[in-house]
Structure formats: C-alpha cells, structure tokens
Amino acid sequence: MKRKVVITKDGSKTIHLEEWNESYHSTHGAIQEAQHVYINSGFKKVALKELSVLEFGFGTGLNALMTYLEAIKEQIKVAYTTLEAYPVESKELLQLDYVASLKNSFAEETFQLMHSAPWDDAIRLSDNFTFEKRQIDFRDLQDKSKYNLVFYDAFGPRVQPELWTQEMFLKVFSAMKEGGVLVTYSCKGSVRRAMIATGFTVEKIPGPPGKREMLRAIKPNL
Numbered sequence: 001m002k003r004k005v006v007i008t009k010d011g012s013k014t015i016h017l018e019e020w021n022e023s024y025h026s027t028h029g030a031i032q033e034a035q036h037v038y039i040n041s042g043f044k045k046v047a048l049k050e051l052s053v054l055e056f057g058f059g060t061g062l063n064a065l066m067t068y069l070e071a072i073k074e075q076i077k078v079a080y081t082t083l084e085a086y087p088v089e090s091k092e093l094l095q096l097d098y099v100a101s102l103k104n105s106f107a108e109e110t111f112q113l114m115h116s117a118p119w120d121d122a123i124r125l126s127d128n129f130t131f132e133k134r135q136i137d138f139r140d141l142q143d144k145s146k147y148n149l150v151f152y153d154a155f156g157p158r159v160q161p162e163l164w165t166q167e168m169f170l171k172v173f174s175a176m177k178e179g180g181v182l183v184t185y186s187c188k189g190s191v192r193r194a195m196i197a198t199g200f201t202v203e204k205i206p207g208p209p210g211k212r213e214m215l216r217a218i219k220p221n222l
C-alpha cells in the first residue's frame with residue numbers, strides 16, 4: 001500500500017495510507033492526539049504508581065515514547081507491552097522526526113532502543129520502565145488479567161472493521177485486570193455498543209483538538 005509522511009496541524013508528522021485514506025494519527029495533530037487520548041485521558045486517569053500497559057499498534061512508537069517520558073517525569077513504574085504485525089520502516093522513522101518535535105533530546109536513545117528492541121522479549125529502558133514489542137496479529141492475543149491500561153490504537157473501524165467487534169473486545173477485556181481502563185480515539189456508535197455488549201462500562205469524553213469525542217471504557221470489578 002502506498003505510504004507517505006505528512007505534516008499534521010500541530011506541526012508533528014504522521015504516515016498516511018493513500019489507498020485507505022487513513023493515517024497513523026489524527027491529521028489535526030499527531031502529538032496533540034497522543035497527549036490527549038493516551039496520556040491525559042488514559043495514563044493520568046489510571047493514576048497508579050505502578051501499572052502495566054498494553055498498546056494495540058506500536059506503529060511509529062509515538063505513544064510508547066510519550067508514555068515513557070510521562071512515566072519518567074512522574075516516577076511511575078511501567079511495564080509496557082505493544083503489539084504490531086507490520087512494523088514501520090527505518091527511513092519513515094527518520095522522516096517523522098518525533099524526538100525533535102517533542103523537543104526532548106533525552107528521548108533519542110530510548111526511541112531508538114524501542115525500535116531496535118528484539119521482538120517478543122522484554123527489555124529494561126530504565127529502572128522503572130520495561131518494554132516489550134510483540135509481532136503478532138491483534139486477534140491472536142491470549143493474555144489474561146494482565147493489564148491496568150489499554151491503548152486501543154488500531155486503524156479506524158471504517159478500514160479495519162474486524163478489529164472493532166465484540167469478538168475482538170472480548171479478547172481485550174480478558175487481557176485486562178478488573179478496574180482496568182481502555183482508551184481509544186474512536187467514538188463510533190457501533191464501537192461503543194460492541195464494548196458495552198462485551199461488559200465494559202463506557203463513557204464518551206471530550207476528544208483531542210479537531211474531534212468532539214473519544215471513548216474510555218472500564219472493566220468493572222466482577
């Protein structure tokens with residue numbers, strides 16, 4: 001599929017898939033979206049001093065890097081697991097230039113380590129941050145009761161409807177701990193209904209700039 005690095009409205013870049021007319025991040029602002037959806041509405045909401053995070057879609061690594069920077073800043077202990085079936089190419093990463101956009105040269109080495117990390121093996125990025133990339137299809141996830149926080153960042157339901165079904169959310173639900181929180185940029189009605197049918201308690205909350213709403217789902221105590 002034809003891929004192109006494009007500049008989003010906050011000046012940070014993303015990858016655009018022309019055939020699908022779909023991007024890795026919001027074209028209204030890639031960094032703004034990651035900050036609002038995953039860090040402010042997810043990571044900060046969980047408010048634990050120690051947590052395990054599961055991301056669907058490592059992609060460019062932007063969410064992972066921003067979580068790392070937040071964890072270091074707030075001295076939170078994180079075990080971060082991210083799933084990705086189709087890794088981005090190194091030449092795209094260079095073009096995205098996220099470390100410069102985040103104005104944090106401290107992040108350079110960590111970002112490179114995240115991308116060069118072996119698949120299916122946890123590495124320690126700091127005393128408080130372990131990181132594991134798994135090269136699997138989301139649908140093959142088998143983890144049980146493991147995660148406090150989920151970043152659900154697949155491509156949208158318009159282009160990947162199979163990843164936004166009750167069947168898929170049941171796997172996500174099983175992988176989460178009770179009281180665990182899931183955040184996603186999507187606020188589509190069918191997605192919300194599939195989450196509710198799965199057993200999540202779902203709320204619509206304000207979205208990032210350019211998007212009115214997003215979803216946050218909680219796995220209730222059973």
Ligand SMILES: C[S@@+](CC[C@H](N)C(=O)[O-])C[C@H]1O[C@@H](n2cnc3c(N)ncnc32)[C@H](O)[C@@H]1O
Nearest residue numbers: 057058059060061062063085086137138153155
């Ligand atoms: C919206 S992008 C994720 C953006 C990423 N979180 C970031 O910070 O750059 C969606 C990602 O999911 C991956 N993906 C799509 N379908 C998948 C599947 N069935 N299993 C595993 N990965 C998949 C894509 O390759 C892509 O990297």
